[in-house]
Amino acid sequence: xxxxxxxxxxxxxxxxxxxxxxxxxxxxxxxxxxxxxxxxxxxxxxxxxxxxxxxxxxxxxxxxxxxxxxxxxxxxxxxxxxxxxxxxxxxxxxxxxxxxxxxxxxxxxxxxxxxxxxxxxxxxxxxxxxxxxxxxxxxxxxxxxxxxxxxxxxxxxxxxxxxxxxxxxxxxxxxxxxxxxxxxxxxxxxxxxxxxxxxxxxxxxxxxxxxxxxxxxxxxxxxxxxxxxxxxxxxxxxxxxxxxxxxxxxxxxxxxxxxxxxxxxxxxxxxxxxxxxxxxx
Numbered sequence: 001x002x003x004x005x006x007x008x009x010x011x012x013x014x015x016x017x018x019x020x021x022x023x024x025x026x027x028x029x030x031x032x033x034x035x036x037x038x039x040x041x042x043x044x045x046x047x048x049x050x051x052x053x054x055x056x057x058x059x060x061x062x063x064x065x066x067x068x069x070x071x072x073x074x075x076x077x078x079x080x081x082x083x084x085x086x087x088x089x090x091x092x093x094x095x096x097x098x099x100x101x102x103x104x105x106x107x108x109x110x111x112x113x114x115x116x117x118x119x120x121x122x123x124x125x126x127x128x129x130x131x132x133x134x135x136x137x138x139x140x141x142x143x144x145x146x147x148x149x150x151x152x153x154x155x156x157x158x159x160x161x162x163x164x165x166x167x168x169x170x171x172x173x174x175x176x177x178x179x180x181x182x183x184x185x186x187x188x189x190x191x192x193x194x195x196x197x198x199x200x201x202x203x204x205x206x207x208x209x210x211x212x213x214x215x216x217x218x219x220x221x222x223x224x225x226x227x228x229x230x231x232x233x234x235x236x237x238x239x240x241x242x243x244x245x246x247x248x249x250x251x252x253x254x255x256x257x258x259x260x261x262x263x264x265x266x267x268x269x270x271x272x273x274x275x276x277x278x279x280x281x
Contacts, residue, residue, distance in 0.1 A: 039081065052066065052067050055105055062079075064077065071233070111251055115249050117228055121224065122218075122225055124165070124190055125164070125189075125190060134265050135165065136165070136265060138165070138241075139234060140169070140238055141180075142179035146254065148197055149280070153277055154265075157261060160267050160270055161267065169237065171236070179206075180222045181214075184218040244266075256280075
């Protein structure tokens, strides 16, 4: 992500809420000529952001659909082209105009076309191995506390016939990569993954093989997983992907609430009594 986007995010005006979609692949509609870009938009372009589309918005504003690295957002510029507005636009009747514009101008991602990519990713299988009642995918970082809580919450469902394919990524710090390498380079990846989760939040000493130099193949797999997560429009871990009873592919970024798990897993509600999960009921 460019310094332009990071600086906007740090000041809490990052282009409104990022939608949980995949990259924009040729958004239909006119794009203003680069020669006529307002200066704030041109600064974003110079920083590596792509202008996908522009459109007329409320109160004389111009809306812009921007994308970078699989993420996209909608921002606005004033009629004099001097000021960029990022965040949620609220109409005079209290309606969320930003959501409406996102619905109208940002295409719905085709997660179904990406589903086969999950099967080709490098993952660790937990739960039912033979004839699972349901299979779901979860992008997980070894240093993500909410990933650990998701792992805890899914344990009863795994015992009830769920298969979870945990897709290891490295996004949350310098030890994320070596921890993920330790799992994917292990002879028994499932045992290594469970050990990683049971050790969550505790001191960890990397073994010699848990480095990119020692296990370059595993490092490439983890980078590919991280890129795939971005293609699904998942900005942070955990990221849960499942197919519902109608065959629709669903994507959820963040820790699911316990009440959502039956719908995600397709299984009856299981007893989850871990006190660490009480706030997610």
